[in-house]
Amino acid sequence: MAGMSARRPGVAAKAPVRFTASRSFRIALWLHRWTGLIAAPFFLILCISGTILIFHEEIDEGFGYATHTDAASPGTPPRPLSEIVAAALATAPARRPLALVFDADHPERVTVSLVEPGARAFDGAKPVVLDRYRGTAIEAPDPRSTPTGIILTLHANWFLGLPGELAGGVVALLVVICLVSGIVIYGPFIRGLAFGLIRRGRGERLRQRDLHNFLGTVTLGWALLVSATGVTLALGDIALKVWQATELQRLAATHGGHKREAGPIAGSGSSLDAVRAAAEAAKPGWRTSLMLYPGSAFSTERHFTVLLVGPEGLQKRLFEIALVDAADARVAEIAALPWYLVVTQLSQPLHFGDYGGLPLKLLWTACAWFTLFITGNGAWLWFARHPRRRKARDDERGVRQAA
Template identity: 45%
Template sequence: MRIQEKKTHSRWYRANLWIHRWISLFVALPFAILCVTGVVLIFHEEIEHLAGSAPQAVQSGGQAPRPLMESIAVAERAHPGERVQSATLDAEHFPGLVLLGLLKDGDSFQQARWVYADIAQAKLVEQPAFDETLMGFLLELHAQWFLGTIGELIGALIALLVLLSLVSGVVVYAPYIKKFLFGIIRTSKGKRLFQLDLHNLIGSVVLGWAFIVTLTGVLLGFGTVAIGVWQLTELDALRQQYPQESPAPLLAAPDLDRVYAAAAEAAEGWNPTTVLFPGSEYSTPRHYLVLLQGGHGFDEKMLQLALVDAHSFDVARLMQLPVYLKAILLSQPLHFGDYGGLPLKILWALCTLLTLFITLNGAWLWWAKRRKIN
């Protein structure tokens, strides 16, 4: 009975050793790229401000902001043939500015032009397109591998394989704890054993962090797909409840300030951030869809939705996001460590560098063993 149990455990151990070795080697290069780009992206706000590439509003000595529709009119005059379909206010990161998304007829938000406007001046802020900046390049590489939605799914697959590597690594390392003191570093047994002990020790230290970051990476990789599911289910149901009763030209004259005010009044304690215009791919033909961010605690990382009637500017309903979208929203701050200020970002960067070390160190261990055998 014991012999049979020992053989079963041996097969289980060997299977996990095989998974840990070959999956880790398979994802070593792309995961190393994710680590390097991730370290830089953790500090993207600080880097953009130091480089002077972050858009800023002109200090106007307390001048009252002008109506948001003036900024929209300026943007549409600057880009004939395009119409503003979304507006975003972010007082924490971009005070005094509104981010506008302009689309040509028939285009989706993936083809949108994004411009910042100074609200008080009703002027566009000169800046390079985000995808032309270093941070834009690194983010597209990190999140999409320059392949759009397919690249996001590839990133999710890489993260899933890394999760398998982590779990199998725990199984492989567990028997050693019975033989040696946990965290022991054998410096006198040769370079390879020294590197192996470092691999096991550092892997144990960052295991919990790595598990969270890779799990959130899997969820974020399915972000675009999840939004598509929401469009096909809940948004489509909304559109059926509110069919286009009148063509877009007969809607009331747009007034974005009234839309923001109505949403803020309907959802006390929540701050309206993004407004998606009627007829866009994320709204109904006769409603503005407003994204509201919580103001305190856990709600700061959550969103809820408000449907604002484009005729009366009344809030037709408040809606919660489905659980799967809430999970993806919560994944972003956990993935990048941007919810606890600079100290947490530094901790996230150190853990990323340690993870990069054990990734490269693991590949070296395989190569050194293979060279010794040969």
């Protein structure tokens, strides 16, 4: 018959191979379904808390948790850092200074972290914010106790410390797998359809699936970025411990020095201002972000560790480390960050979207809420996949209860 190809008698026609029946498609579908379902409740919490953290500055300001300082008179020189530390110690004489933190957005402020004698890390540290020009303490809430600080702890580690960070990293990794597998299974579902087409009048489940595919495609790049950076941030503490065990040990072995009790430098040592000036002179244009005392978990027994941040571009998001001798303010070495800490540092602004002003914050928020919808919509699609079978079970259950 015209229009039909001839077939040999007794030979059945070979059925066309459908991509949806391939093993790779079935594996991708299984991964997409189950990684999405497992991650869904945790990812919903992370999306909501992350959206709040995008506007943490505005929220702190609105609820009165922002710290305000009066402007100093023009030409007023900053107080020596030794006076700043002394003023901080006056608020807690039994403690000792571990670090000085300089606020880039508010250069009139410096925070002194005070710890118990013998402590080498920031666990249990008491931050004291001081006015650099007046040398007086500024009333400021502990950022860890503010509403946004509590939400940050939830978002970062589920109130569980390092185990919680790793658990959050696992959730982010599941989301990455869900997204990548979604790319694999997306093609067969939209074959022959215009991009963004939402089919109506053919059942709610089909309409929701079209919405799922469309919004998932629109937000795919953002979701991959946020999830991948979530994985790297979850490994941040481990990366820091690796740096301590390798690079910091190398610095200590290279520049050495006798062991002594961790604590402030003796009066015969260099002043804090001299240490800071020496570090900044060794890296012109870079400014001090953090000064760690010798004997801390992040410095050698005889050197200050000074973190220097760059003047512009990506350099403002990175830092280099100056090792400054406490005795004579000599810069022993300027050390660049290893690649894994560079990745961690760059992941933070990309994850939270807090580097491009209000327009970027609004974009991050919109993408987060679209992703929230996709997450809930995907769970509904799984639940509603066999409506007739489920209705029959519900009817049977109702008959049994009535009997």
